[in-house]
């Protein structure tokens with residue numbers, strides 16, 4: 001049988017805008033497994049509801065869900081923040097709301113990246129008002145030193161330098177979400 005993990009991808013398929021690797025695939029996957037194991041311990045006997053923030057958190061959420069050995073449920077929200085392409089303004093609009101009622105549920109917000117923290121602060125306030133039994137945050141990436149809002153992150157993946165990154169769900173104009181690692185984005189080199 002063919003090895004399902006074997007990939008043969010041509011060199012340079014990512015394009016010229018991809019800079020140095022910030023978190024490689026192996027390190028990323030190992031950390032996601034650790035986070036899943038911690039959530040499994042912390043929520044033993046309960047069925048947490050993972051709320052993914054579309055679209056950036058979709059790859060992280062799907063790997064994290066498989067790393068949790070509990071009955072989990074999934075729901076998704078899509079938000080758009082007003083601002084330039086690479087900087088959020090903190091004014092958030094819900095583009096797609098949750099399907100499920102959060103009352104009495106143990107909710108874990110699964111976020112791709114915390115930059116200023118404004119998006120997460122908004123989401124937390126919004127979901128807390130729906131009367132969950134508990135509300136926690138699991139964020140894959142946290143940019144060092146940039147949070148203008150104090151965050152209480154129960155589960156953190158990696159602290160990274162304050163530069164724009166892509167991959168593993170994170171995009172620029174919908175590209176690069178399928179990179180299996182996190183890399184710096186070289187602005188101005190995107191001609192691919």
Ligand code: 5GP
Pocket residue numbers: 056088090112113114115116117118119120163164165166170171172
């Ligand atoms: P915040 O509100 O924390 O400033 O920004 C959070 C949102 O901005 C993230 O959910 C993500 O959509 C976007 N974002 C922040 N930093 C980056 C980055 O380095 N790369 C990409 N692709 N998106 C980012």
